[in-house]
Amino acid sequence: MDFSISEEQLQLRDAVRRFCDGEYPLEMRGQRVSADRRRKRWEMMAELGLTGLTVTEACGGSAQGMVEQMGVIEELGRCLSPEPYLSTAVISASLIQALGTPKLQELWLAPIAMGQLRVALALDEPQARYAYQSGRMNCRLTPEGDGYLLSGAKSLVLDGPEADAFVVAAERDGALQLLVVPADATGLTRTAGTSLDAREIATLRFADVLISSGQLLAEGETAERALLAVLDRASAALCAESVGSMTELVEQTREFLKVRKQFGAPLGKFQALQHRFVDMVIALEQSRSMAAVAAMAVDEADAEKRRKLVAAARVTVARAARLIAKEAVQMHGAMGMTDECQVGHYVKRLMVAERLFGDIAHHLETFEKSPAAAA
Structure with a gap:
């Protein structure tokens, strides 16, 4: 493995460090800040190109890799950033980019890259510990007409209270399903909370949320x-x-x-x-x-x-x-x-x-x- 860092990677890290030193003064780190302030910071991160760092150029991103993103995340960890970078720019963007149709990618990835959309992964469940494979989830999809009904609950959803959409893991006929659900979907309720380190988390409850086939990212293996x-x-x-x-x-x-x-x-x-x-x-x-x-x-x-x-x-x-x-x-x-x-x-x-x-x-x-x- 080549552990050397390129000049471009150093410049990116220096830019992120300057942003962090300005936006996260030492005495304020770890403290809760207003939703408006967090949203403003997210927009500033988008202007720096951080939210779309690994997104394809066709969707407004820079098409960089995890090594470049690592430098960004290290700086955010140094200043205890509470912004939803992990949930949106790392997890959700990667899943949508890997699995989404061109239409879904255009619908979700471009707004993520522009800082207009925050997406969280809804994976963990109240009665399950690290239920990351089929056969262990209680969140279910059942057929309904041309679409599906989603029911169940998700807990400890990182950055869930202010997310605009969720990538949800559920099951249908014993097979894992990944789908995208807007936060304002009828039948979806969320309860906000905070983690030990003062970051935003949520519990989601799905009461027969109507899902179209176009919202599905992938199923099964x-x-x-x-x-x-x-x-x-x-x-x-x-x-x-x-x-x-x-x-x-x-x-x-x-x-x-x-x-x-x-x-x-x-x-x-x-x-x-x-x-x-x-x-x-x-x-x-x-x-x-x-x-x-x-x-x-x-x-x-x-x-x-x-x-x-x-x-x-x-x-x-x-x-x-x-x-x-x-x-x-x-x-x-x-x-x-x-x-x-x-x-x-x-x-x-x-x-x-x-x-x-x-x-x-x-x-x-x-x-x-x-x-x-x-x-």
Whole structure:
């Protein structure tokens, strides 16, 4: 694998960093902001070309890859951005682009690239844990005339309260179905909530929502393969986001050890703390390398190899995040547990990222089941 970064990729990351430093001042990170402010930021991200980064040029995008997107997501993780970049620009746009007809792509992808549309993935269910394959979902499609009726519920829908549409996973006759549902569809209700790290989540309930055949993206094995592929893409994105958050935690801890004094000397002078800080830096660099591996593996033709590499990256990054979060809080002392200290907000973001789309145990199981791993 080639880990070198091109000049264009560096320029993109620098542009995103300038945007983040201006829009997310340190003292405001992790705090809730108004819906109007989030929408304005989303429009600004579209003007920078970030929302359509991987969208085809025919739909107004830049047709870039996951490696370019990784730099964007890392910067967004560094500033604890609450914008729906993961749910819309990474997950939903990828699914619609991979599975949608030209008409569906024109209908949904162009507005996403222009920053006019936010789409969330409705996948998890109240009674199911990581139900990502057919036979395990309670959300159902039943035939009705020339279309279908959608019934059931979805929980923990990231960025769901303000989404304009949803990519929904459901079942029909034991086969997985992926479809696009507008947020204003008759029979769809949503209950807003917030996650531990203050991001918007929603619970959706579908009461015989009428679905036309034109809203279907894929079914059966095609839908399962596409869903697993986009979840690997989401996992790679979460690795990059976590690296951004861990980078900021390490930097904040470094500065704190320089200025905080004990027994008349900066904490950074104490050898025991130096050793612990070095462990944080090593864990960060390992995570950065594994996040790059995951980003490059996303487009791997061999699905089993892709899943193995991404699962290994998720486990490595999650374990490193635990170590860095623990050490950052402990080195900051009691203040590290307060809302006034930024450390706590970064720790919460890492805790949520670890459990999105599969926790450590889930990804270890994925790795162990991979034929490539067994070989």
